[in-house]
Amino acid sequence: DQIFSSALTAALMVGLAALLCGAVLYPVVVHLSADNEQKAREVLDSHISMMEALGRAIAKRDSDTGAHNYRVAWIAAGIAEKMGIEGNTMQALIAGSFLHDVGKIGIPDAILLKPGKLDDTEMAIMRTHVDQGKDIVIGAGWLDGAQDVVAGHHEKWNGSGYPARLQGEAIALSARIFAVADVFDALCSKRPYKEPMSFEASMAILEKDTGSHFDPGVMAVFKPMARAIYDQLADCDEEATRKLLQDRVKHHFEQ
Structure with missing residues (x-):
C-alpha cells in the first residue's frame, strides 16, 4: 500500500507539474506560433512580390504581356482547380503561368x-526565350517549380511544338493546362495587331486543335467552364484581372 501510495503521489505530482508547465508555456507557444505565422506570411508576400516584379519587367519589354500574364495565370488555375490540383503543384502552375514568357527579357x-512577320532567323532567336526563361527560374528557390510551364508552354500534344518536341504526357500537366489557357486568351483578347475573336470562333479553333495542339483531357475539363471565363474577363481591365488573380493566389498560397 505504501508503495502504491508513493507511486500515486509521484504520478499526481508529475501530472500537476505538466499542467503547470503547460499553463506557463502555452502563451509562449501561442506567441511563437503567431510570430512564425507572421514571418511565413512575410516570406510568402515577398515571393509573390518577386513574381509580380518579374512579370512587370517582361511587360516593360512587351506591352501586350502585362494583362495577359494575369489572365492566363487566372484561367490556368481555374482549370487546375476543376482537375483537383492543389498545394505546391498549384502554386508552381500559377507562378509558371504568370512568368511563362520571362525569357523574352533576353x-x-x-x-x-x-x-511584321519574323523571318526564319529571327524566329529561331525568338524561340530561345523558352530556354532563357528556364535558365532564369530554375534554381531560383520557390520559383524552381515554375520551370515546367516556362520550359513546356510551346510544346504540343502531337509532338510538333518546341523546343524539345515533347509529345503527349511527356509534356508536364501544368504546361498542357497552360497551353489551353494561353491560346484561349490570345484568341479572345484585343492586341495592337488584331481584334478579339468571338467566343464561338475561339472555341472552334481550340476544338479543331484538340488532339494535335491540346491535351484532350484538359480540353474536356475546360469546355464546360469556358463561357463563364470568357464572360467574366470580357470587361476586366488589367487592374481588375490582377485582383482576380490575387484572390486566387491568396487562396492557394496561404493554405
Whole structure:
C-alpha cells in the first residue's frame, strides 16, 4: 500500500507539474506560433512580390504581356482547380503561368517588338526565350517549380511544338493546362495587331486543335467552364484581372 501510495503521489505530482508547465508555456507557444505565422506570411508576400516584379519587367519589354500574364495565370488555375490540383503543384502552375514568357527579357528589341512577320532567323532567336526563361527560374528557390510551364508552354500534344518536341504526357500537366489557357486568351483578347475573336470562333479553333495542339483531357475539363471565363474577363481591365488573380493566389498560397 505504501508503495502504491508513493507511486500515486509521484504520478499526481508529475501530472500537476505538466499542467503547470503547460499553463506557463502555452502563451509562449501561442506567441511563437503567431510570430512564425507572421514571418511565413512575410516570406510568402515577398515571393509573390518577386513574381509580380518579374512579370512587370517582361511587360516593360512587351506591352501586350502585362494583362495577359494575369489572365492566363487566372484561367490556368481555374482549370487546375476543376482537375483537383492543389498545394505546391498549384502554386508552381500559377507562378509558371504568370512568368511563362520571362525569357523574352533576353530577346533583342528589334525582334521582340518587330511589327511584321519574323523571318526564319529571327524566329529561331525568338524561340530561345523558352530556354532563357528556364535558365532564369530554375534554381531560383520557390520559383524552381515554375520551370515546367516556362520550359513546356510551346510544346504540343502531337509532338510538333518546341523546343524539345515533347509529345503527349511527356509534356508536364501544368504546361498542357497552360497551353489551353494561353491560346484561349490570345484568341479572345484585343492586341495592337488584331481584334478579339468571338467566343464561338475561339472555341472552334481550340476544338479543331484538340488532339494535335491540346491535351484532350484538359480540353474536356475546360469546355464546360469556358463561357463563364470568357464572360467574366470580357470587361476586366488589367487592374481588375490582377485582383482576380490575387484572390486566387491568396487562396492557394496561404493554405
